Amino acid sequence: MNLMGRQVQVRSYPQGPVRREHFEVVDVPIDPVGPGEVLVRNTWTSVDPGLRLRLREAAPEGYFVAFPLHAAMDGIMTIGEVVESRAEGFKVGDVVWHALGWRDYAVVDASAVQLSGLGTLRTLDISIAEPQWYLGALGGMGLTAYAGLWVVGALKGGETVWVSAAAGAVGSLAVQIAKLHGNRVVASAGSEDKVRWLLDDLQVDAAFSYRSAEVRTGLKAAAPEGIDVYFDCVGGDHLEAALDGMRRGGRVAICGSISEYESEPAGPRNLFLAVAKDLTIRGFRGSSNLDLLDTMQTELGTALADGRLRQRETVFDGLTSAPDALIEVIAGRTTGKTLVHITDAR
């Protein structure tokens, strides 16, 4: 079998903003399928802000590993269809997820633990969901949103929860999950269009654009009585505004710091407020909360089916568009879950 595939590789690490030229699309021979392996034709691959942290010599310690130069980008959630199987429990035609994305064909070791377990090869039930939903609400995005609210106890309801980057893949789920659990939800995003979508379609209680006013000002107007929980995807001035706006005993769940991925990060200068107001700040990765996956999928799957949960996708067509998709995500020009639809597999 002389199958040839294509993959996106990192050509050089960006200093500052990521650009198209930092990547290249390379033709590669696909290895023969060994025992315990399956060959997957990928159909959808994920594009997430956190990938930016891996476009460097060394990713932050404890985070997912950096992408090597001139090699496959391993560790990106992906959906595909099994086209050949030598692994027990997987058969041709199965729709699966795994973590060998940004390429059209992948040979996957069915027993290999990928992305802290989240990305380990798994068959998906596509009778209840579109395949790509497993990269969104029913996958890592849903798990991150759900876990973030869970680790700071915001699923008990009755509190005021602020979610930043609320029109993003994780944020747009977090606001809705927080609402479904009976919280008052404040959302912020980067444009008035997104704010309208959050208010009209996702039914948040208040929303503001951080590009229209200072974050502190926007938050104060949206939550004059203060907030109990902040779901942080942004860092920087957003996190500082949250610490200012927190009530005593408030909690922060940090899943990312997108405002700082392309610059030198600066910590929150008002961290002492954590002492003054007995605040808790928890960083977390969705994939560290795999024990919540089944609960999350059941709950969000039901909510999707009966229309209480909405998801929106920004889809880029064709594998070669993956770098553009990442650039757009980091620039904040996408809404909901950003995906590459691999329509151009050979």
Added chain:
Amino acid sequence: MNLMGRQVQVRSYPQGPVRREHFEVVDVPIDPVGPGEVLVRNTWTSVDPGLRLRLREAAPEGYFVAFPLHAAMDGIMTIGEVVESRAEGFKVGDVVWHALGWRDYAVVDASAVQLSGLGTLRTLDISIAEPQWYLGALGGMGLTAYAGLWVVGALKGGETVWVSAAAGAVGSLAVQIAKLHGNRVVASAGSEDKVRWLLDDLQVDAAFSYRSAEVRTGLKAAAPEGIDVYFDCVGGDHLEAALDGMRRGGRVAICGSISEYESEPAGPRNLFLAVAKDLTIRGFRGSSNLDLLDTMQTELGTALADGRLRQRETVFDGLTSAPDALIEVIAGRTTGKTLVHITDAR
């Protein structure tokens, strides 16, 4: 009754280092004792780094209130003896604590809630402890040390715990409590003398001076396998070193940030490690954990009595020395609990 007393007042707010000239000692008439009040002749008053945060126009939101200029400094823990009582439950000769310190005589409303409850008038059992111990191990210092370890789950034992400013009032208790609960304890302090005391007398497992080497380097040598818990009294470079050194799932308890009280604070630039390593950072005030007070006093009282817990005091003599005591505390030149012994009451 024409009793005259003396009190320390703030004359002006320091910009930068606090100096003697920011205070003055003023003669004041003592009000007559009203119904529900007691007159206390103070004998010991507390000197804590956190007082520095109140020497400004406005203290951090949610923290204890700022000291007004040219008025009594309310809200500082103090020990004294009741010399007149019109309050039920208090009689002449009782040794009490309350929060009207930095003066020789205080008229205390027995029912007034002071310092979030901690400083509310209370009779002390001096058959089991020296009176001033209630400003140290058996008072706010013990409570802060105990609560800090409690809020991050470090009382379960079996972990590696780093305590900074470990020769200070809170730190020296935190290291010992952490040891008593079966943890491996790493301590840091500002001089080789303090390091020797920590190793020889307090029996910590490893210790280093941040003045002899970079904090990161010292921590790495003392805890090459990383730390599970960091008890933070210092902030700044110490907190950054802790985030670097944390194992997955590690926890930080912040009780103070003494390195930043006289300068513009900068947050930890490596806060993203909280996401990468699933870290929890909790700020807290001892006085927010009053429910632990009885447990703490019983446990530490027993440990003091049988010699398993040691405390050291740096005592300044006479009310007028209180500002000097504060200056020395902030400069890191005191060891253990810093106290003013009010031997000069009229």
